[in-house]
Amino acid sequence: MGKTIAEKIFDLHRVDTPAEGVEVLRIDTVFCHEITTPPAILDLIARGKDRVFDSHRIKAVIDHVSPAKDSKTALQGKVLRDWARRHQIKDFFDIGRNGVCHALFPEKGFVRPGNTIIMGDSHTCTHGAFGAFAAGVGTTDLEVGILKGVCSFHSPETIKINLTGDRGKGVYAKDVILAILGKIGTNGATGRVIEFTGAVIDAFTMEERMTVCNMAVEAGATSGICAPDMTTVTYLWPFIAEEFSSKEEALAAYRAFTADPDAEYAETVDLDVSSLEPLTTTGFKPDMVVPARELSGTKIDQVYIGSCTNGRIEDLRVVAQVIQGREVHPEVRAIVSPATPGVYGQALKEGLLEIFQSAGFCIMNPTCGACLGMSGGVLAEGETCASTTNRNFNGRMGKGGIIHLMSPATAAASAVTGHITTADAL
């Protein structure tokens, strides 16, 4: 019987099966940030186990609230910073060099096809875009990951989502994943791995694949995975050029993490994207998806462009294209946070920041910011935000605030008109 990508990765990393259906895997890389890692660090200290399994295979960043906004967040940063220094974790990114974890770590070349990756963060599934098994975990699992480089999982069932058809103009990766969520629901892949396949994924850039995999968790998935191909190899080439004599050779090696033709899936979902239009969400669940034009009467108070879903350079280019020569509506607060210093620098070089600034955007430093409602754009009660983030949960951006998830293009167009607007309607 053939195997899915997750099954192949599990086979290569399994170190133990302590109970039926429970598999302990060797973890290639443990990612850490300042919100969920400090409790793990403090517990390890309390147990007299303040050790790390391999300081080269732990990557850490202060990204959620940066710069610190109060004593509590300053302490979270300090616990992580002190720990990273104590254990000589070389790949530790502090203010000035930091950015949203799921945008920063791929950009640094830390993810490879076939890797196992864990982090105390639900959107760790983003890294599956590279053909890796990447999963968000709780504190105890993170602790064990840091200490031993292993993690236990239930044997993976995979659901295949096959994306076909031609994406219309103005329809982006974000619209595709919102359409998937609308179709399968927030429980559609609970406890399973999603393999995204089909011509649409094949044609996607790495950034687009990351946008799609990022929201796999919103369907309950443990991880979202795209098979590695030449697009993956080309993205990674600056980091792997020493390992392989040619891109073809790298591709041949990474092909090991492609599903077998006779792999068994728990379920297969087909979605033709040809008839898709720009989408957004309503309510407090990411699967409550509607065409954006149906909400065109919805007035907005804030626009937020950023996050691990849509804060990368391709996203900022789209926003710049939409707002160039236009202005942010006088009653809208528009915020853009390039997801990493690399994205920020590139946007600066391409003149995008100038476009944002002259249109009336507030340009923030790379950080999670308003996405989790802890800083940098918290909503007041009753306010509405058009956002490129991934969660519209009740209170996520501030108590009583309402979030509509959408693509950068739709968010940018909405910033101009002051109500939900698709870019083609400008």
Place this chain on the structure above:
Amino acid sequence: MKEFNGPVLFLDRSDINTDEIIPARYLTEITREALKPHLFEDLDLPGFRPEKDIPGKKVIISRENFGCGSSREHAPWALEVNGLYTVLAPGFARIFRQNMFNCGLLAVDLSEEDCREIFQRFAGTEANCTIHFDSSTLEITSLENRLSLTFSLSKFERDLIQAGGWVDFADSRYEH
């Protein structure tokens, strides 16, 4: 191994969720100890007074679907820092149950009849619970009453209890 025996706290309601165990507003705490005074702060249960009813208790006996809601591990931690290492209920939310064992805490599935019987005979009294891992039996006693039951745990769950949780289990079992 932890001390799993002792005085019982009866929580006579089904579906006690993780928000009732520890409200979300305390998730920003970075030490587990800080959760201690907030256990069951928002629990909706007539006559229940956390500051008076929790101290000194070691074992919780509750109804169906205990620990439903979010996957937060703060829920078992809040129990642990209060010395409550054992929960008996006719069914737990899956992730909560797993989190209990990962923390080296004990979650025992009761049958619905046993649960009903326990509440009938012991609720409102000062009861004690003793767990015998060797014979997989447990005993609930009060001044006038005594009830003995069997329970079952998987080998992996026993190993986790024995080790004191997943961190210590993994540390002793895997190389690095």
